[in-house]
Amino acid sequence: MLTKDEYLLRNFSKIKHKKWELFVITRVLHLLDDPEIEYVCQQYINIKGNKHYLTDLCFPSLKLYYEIDEGQHAAKGHIEDDKIRQREILEATDWEEKRIRVYDKENPGHGRDLNEVINEVDDFIEFVKKRKKELESKTGEKITWDYENKFNPKRFIEKGSIDVKDNIVFLNHRDCLKLFGYTSENHFQRAWWEKGTKEFNQAIWFPKLYPNKEWRNVLSSDRSTIFEERVIGGKLVRIDPPAKKDRIVFAHYKNVFGQTVYKFYGIYRTDFDSTTEFKHVHRRIETKIDLTKYA
Numbered sequence: 001m002l003t004k005d006e007y008l009l010r011n012f013s014k015i016k017h018k019k020w021e022l023f024v025i026t027r028v029l030h031l032l033d034d035p036e037i038e039y040v041c042q043q044y045i046n047i048k049g050n051k052h053y054l055t056d057l058c059f060p061s062l063k064l065y066y067e068i069d070e071g072q073h074a075a076k077g078h079i080e081d082d083k084i085r086q087r088e089i090l091e092a093t094d095w096e097e098k099r100i101r102v103y104d105k106e107n108p109g110h111g112r113d114l115n116e117v118i119n120e121v122d123d124f125i126e127f128v129k130k131r132k133k134e135l136e137s138k139t140g141e142k143i144t145w146d147y148e149n150k151f152n153p154k155r156f157i158e159k160g161s162i163d164v165k166d167n168i169v170f171l172n173h174r175d176c177l178k179l180f181g182y183t184s185e186n187h188f189q190r191a192w193w194e195k196g197t198k199e200f201n202q203a204i205w206f207p208k209l210y211p212n213k214e215w216r217n218v219l220s221s222d223r224s225t226i227f228e229e230r231v232i233g234g235k236l237v238r239i240d241p242p243a244k245k246d247r248i249v250f251a252h253y254k255n256v257f258g259q260t261v262y263k264f265y266g267i268y269r270t271d272f273d274s275t276t277e278f279k280h281v282h283r284r285i286e287t288k289i290d291l292t293k294y295a
Helices: 004-013 019-032 076-093 114-139 154-159 173-180
Strands: 040-048 051-059 064-069 096-101 161-163 202-205 215-219 225-232 235-237 246-254 260-270 279-286 288-290
Touching: 004 019, 004 040, 019 051, 019 064, 019 114, 064 114, 096 114, 154 161, 154 173, 173 202, 173 246, 173 260
Parallel strands: 064 096, 202 246
Antiparallel strands: 040 051, 051 064, 161 288, 215 225, 225 235, 225 279, 246 260, 260 279
């Protein structure tokens, strides 16, 4: 696992070749100077199936992201794409977008006056501070960045539940399974586990929601359905009938730092009316799980 120091340094390394982005983001973070606000540069946001966007600077705990628009954003086609992008990110995350233009309107190939950019960046910093205070006042809870426990299942076990809206990820199968009574410190490698959930007619499933080796698993744009196919030599082949169990899904993907993580997507139930011998169809039935019954 990356240390917090390494995490912070890698964030900056991802933008070191983008001079305007580097200037704006480092100014925001250095003047904000708040170690309790989590941030990510180039945050990966999954939108539809395998479609995704990277936001320039994201504050997950504030449900806020900041886009730095350079000259290419002046093109008419790009302006329309930005509107679509904003709408799709909002639909997928309910995060608010803020933008700053760093190019000269009359000559998009050149940078904007630096003092103007600085003034707008400083306004954004004040907006971030105000947003944090408003969210804390609304929820009655302090916003903190507990980096060391970000991937620790213990905090969810103590809370007693997990919810898709909280963007929950773990670094390995074992830590996912600990939510459901797995007690061994040994890693579990297989994609299917049901020991702790069997009495509830459930199993834990760790699919890769992208084409891989023999399997082609696709998540629908609204995340409500997973389509499962097997492909060998470019051809669909028959799959054994699916288990008649609900599937608690932790999907496998690599985050922006190249770490393999497992993200909670909810509980899915096989739609046997739509399932064929060549394609299994699983539909989401729950986005929140009460963990206390697995203790």
